[in-house]
Amino acid sequence: MDKILIVDDDINILRVIRMRLEAEGYLVTCLAQAHEAIEKTKDEEFDLALVDLKIARKDGIELMETLHHIHPEMPVIILTAFGTIESAVDAMQKGAYNYLTKPFDYRQLLLLIKNGIERNRLSREVIRLKGIVGEWYEFKNIIGKSEKMKEVLKQVAMAAETDSNICIQGESGTGKELIAKALHLASSRKDGPFLAINCAAIPETLLEGELFGFTKGAFTGAISAKKGLFAQAHGGSILLDEITETPLSMQAKLLRVIEEKEFHPLGSENSIKVDLRIIAASNKKLEAEVEKGSFRSDLFFRLHVIPIHLPSLRERKEDIPLLVTHFLRKFSGEMKKEIRGISPSAIQKLLSYSWPGNVRELENTIEYAVAMTTREVIEEDLILQTKKRTEGGLKPLKEAKQDFEKEYIAKLLLLSEGNVSKAAGLAGKYRADFYELLKKYNLNPSDFKGSSQSVGNNRQVEP
Numbered sequence: 001m002d003k004i005l006i007v008d009d010d011i012n013i014l015r016v017i018r019m020r021l022e023a024e025g026y027l028v029t030c031l032a033q034a035h036e037a038i039e040k041t042k043d044e045e046f047d048l049a050l051v052d053l054k055i056a057r058k059d060g061i062e063l064m065e066t067l068h069h070i071h072p073e074m075p076v077i078i079l080t081a082f083g084t085i086e087s088a089v090d091a092m093q094k095g096a097y098n099y100l101t102k103p104f105d106y107r108q109l110l111l112l113i114k115n116g117i118e119r120n121r122l123s124r125e126v127i128r129l130k131g132i133v134g135e136w137y138e139f140k141n142i143i144g145k146s147e148k149m150k151e152v153l154k155q156v157a158m159a160a161e162t163d164s165n166i167c168i169q170g171e172s173g174t175g176k177e178l179i180a181k182a183l184h185l186a187s188s189r190k191d192g193p194f195l196a197i198n199c200a201a202i203p204e205t206l207l208e209g210e211l212f213g214f215t216k217g218a219f220t221g222a223i224s225a226k227k228g229l230f231a232q233a234h235g236g237s238i239l240l241d242e243i244t245e246t247p248l249s250m251q252a253k254l255l256r257v258i259e260e261k262e263f264h265p266l267g268s269e270n271s272i273k274v275d276l277r278i279i280a281a282s283n284k285k286l287e288a289e290v291e292k293g294s295f296r297s298d299l300f301f302r303l304h305v306i307p308i309h310l311p312s313l314r315e316r317k318e319d320i321p322l323l324v325t326h327f328l329r330k331f332s333g334e335m336k337k338e339i340r341g342i343s344p345s346a347i348q349k350l351l352s353y354s355w356p357g358n359v360r361e362l363e364n365t366i367e368y369a370v371a372m373t374t375r376e377v378i379e380e381d382l383i384l385q386t387k388k389r390t391e392g393g394l395k396p397l398k399e400a401k402q403d404f405e406k407e408y409i410a411k412l413l414l415l416s417e418g419n420v421s422k423a424a425g426l427a428g429k430y431r432a433d434f435y436e437l438l439k440k441y442n443l444n445p446s447d448f449k450g451s452s453q454s455v456g457n458n459r460q461v462e463p
Contacts, residue, residue: 192236244286254299339378348414
């Protein structure tokens with residue numbers, strides 16, 4: 001329910017406005033003194049404020065500026081019986097959302113309040129998304145400007161606002177655990193623990209003990225008690241990676257934990273209650289596993305509340321130059337090598353490959369090249385030595401032509417280091433026509449600036 005602060009030293013006005021606004025479902029706080037409004041605003045956040053221009057011992061515009069210092073995004077509507085153009089302009093220039101002259105039409109007031117609160121909501125959403133974008137790009141292995149990665153970021157931002165269970169699906173090497181960490185850090189649970197377990201890497205006989213813990217003597221070899229990952233993740237988030245690899249018997253126990261928020265450690269009769277968010281991840285399609293009978297449908301529906309799909313590297317090749325620059329900086333620093341960059345022909349080879357191992361495979365490729373090079377620039381001979389440039393069967397002609405055109409334009413941008421005029425000249429195109437092609441294929445020239453130049457010891461990759 002939206003909260004509104006009204007500051008006016010006219011008690012009758014306060015009483016009438018409160019009655020009207022409460023009838024519309026608003027929570028209303030009425031104050032007659034400016035200092036009371038300031039103290040109240042320090043303790044409580046309001047969605048909008050109505051402030052009289054002339055308050056006893058305080059100018060309404062000065063009060064508005066003080067309130068904005070406390071809550072900069074809160075819209076303030078100035079109310080006044082002194083309807084001069086000068087005061088209206090002054091109020092608006094100093095940050096008032098709007099201005100209303102007494103006596104006012106209550107329908108107009110309600111409309112201004114509705115629009116002001118909506119603007120406030122949008123402003124807060126923009127600030128929240130900017131903060132999440134900042135958190136997103138703090139992850140040193142998450143790099144990308146492609147439209148598909150922007151869409152993933154948008155989904156993460158929205159999902160982080162909820163406490164619902166999340167299901168992340170994508171091929172191996174696409175960065176599911178990094179996305180899960182980003183989601184955790186952008187959520188209200190960011191101060192709690194984040195734990196991850198690969199369900200496929202732990203034998204079935206040990207998985208239950210890892211998740212739920214056990215008491216001393218619960219089974220042969222249990223020489224001491226162990227706290228399970230679910231208990232350790234209390235107040236935070238837990239990632240169950242490769243969730244489809246859990247046996248059906250364990251799936252039933254996971255379902256109980258999700259539904260009841262409690263479990264029994266092995267060997268214990270006492271249950272443990274937990275408060276955590278479960279993030280599941282898989283490189284398989286859960287729907288297909290449900291149809292095959294290898295994954296419980298009830299568990300699927302509990303986990304698949306908010307699905308997030310990670311694109312393969314094949315679907316976002318425009319991110320490859322950014323990723324390459326990032327990995328070059330990372331490994332040249334770790335190996336204490338002076339690597340200035342990567343040659344255009346090497347980048348061309350990277351763009352031609354289909355990347356079945358996705359970002360993880362690209363990272364390994366660049367690590368190998370940095371380790372093996374004796375030169376300052378990575379050349380083509382150290383890139384994908386045993387791999388073919390293209391894989392798979394023939395594509396339809398239209399799709400093949402589009403792929404060629406997009407790849408050709410990307411290569412021109414690489415060669416020209418993002419200089420559109422130079423790239424257009426190499427292509428024999430007018431600059432305006434070349435911009436149309438960039439728009440068609442969602443290519444951003446700035447992503448290619450400095451792509452074959454110095455990495456630098458301290459240069460940061462722009463997200």
